[in-house]
Amino acid sequence: MIITTGSKAKNELKNRAREVGDELGISYVDRQDRSIDKMMDLVEDGIVVVRKERFLFYPKGSSSPVFFHPNSSLFRIKRLMRGEDDPLIRNARLREGMSILDCTLGWASDSIVSSFVVGKNGRVVGIEGSSTIALLTKLGLKVYVDENPMINDAMRRVEVNEGNHLDYLKQCRTDSFDVVYFDPMFEETIVTSDGIAPLKNFAVYEPISDEIIEEAKRVARERVVLKDHYKSNRFAQFGFDVEIRKSSAFHFGHIEVK
Numbered sequence: 001m002i003i004t005t006g007s008k009a010k011n012e013l014k015n016r017a018r019e020v021g022d023e024l025g026i027s028y029v030d031r032q033d034r035s036i037d038k039m040m041d042l043v044e045d046g047i048v049v050v051r052k053e054r055f056l057f058y059p060k061g062s063s064s065p066v067f068f069h070p071n072s073s074l075f076r077i078k079r080l081m082r083g084e085d086d087p088l089i090r091n092a093r094l095r096e097g098m099s100i101l102d103c104t105l106g107w108a109s110d111s112i113v114s115s116f117v118v119g120k121n122g123r124v125v126g127i128e129g130s131s132t133i134a135l136l137t138k139l140g141l142k143v144y145v146d147e148n149p150m151i152n153d154a155m156r157r158v159e160v161n162e163g164n165h166l167d168y169l170k171q172c173r174t175d176s177f178d179v180v181y182f183d184p185m186f187e188e189t190i191v192t193s194d195g196i197a198p199l200k201n202f203a204v205y206e207p208i209s210d211e212i213i214e215e216a217k218r219v220a221r222e223r224v225v226l227k228d229h230y231k232s233n234r235f236a237q238f239g240f241d242v243e244i245r246k247s248s249a250f251h252f253g254h255i256e257v258k
Contacts, residue, residue: 067142129204
């Protein structure tokens with residue numbers, strides 16, 4: 001993988017691309033008016049293009065870029081600001097100052113909402129198994145700008161870690177986080193979603209196992225929360241208490257560990 005800029009980039013943006021590349025261990029290559037297709041000959045995985053307002057990722061063999069967007073987190077936070085409810089926050093019982101480990105980070109929508117709720121005194125850590133998705137999410141959280149500075153602050157506070165969530169859980173001390181959260185729907189959907197189809201070769205799907213749930217219960221001080229399809233048998237399999245949401249295709253379940 002390499003990092004570059006747009007073909008008309010000024011020196012300031014080129015320097016920024018070099019700095020980001022150094023931070024992430026990705027080689028910077030000057031664009032020199034070359035097309036993305038021509039530069040693809042230099043890579044095995046893809047090309048990161050630094051723009052002023054966002055980072056674009058061109059997977060190997062694709063002429064269409066993929067880029068981070070906070071998606072549903074924007075309107076969910078705005079609903080919370082109006083005093084409305086959010087199903088994840090309700091089921092996790094998140095409040096200011098708490099900590100949550102998001103074991104299936106993806107594009108970080110749930111982590112952004114959680115970060116908004118727990119605030120600057122709380123902590124939100126996300127684990128993503130795909131190095132490419134982790135990279136794009138980490139970069140996107142740094143540079144995405146919303147008109148609401150509180151949303152920007154929430155995005156900047158999310159900590160992104162690339163890795164296997166079982167390995168991460170095993171390294172955590174007992175009672176490290178108030179809440180441990182899983183959303184396997186993201187992992188399963190990314191493989192077939194047309195909107196992010198270019199990333200299907202980079203998606204990592206890790207089935208939830210008894211060992212993972214036991215580790216999550218050890219690490220969580222208060223609750224383990226699962227978001228899953230309403231037909232999923234994982235709720236019953238792992239002993240989650242389920243909140244039935246009749247108008248939704250997915251439900252939330254929780255395990256109280258206090």
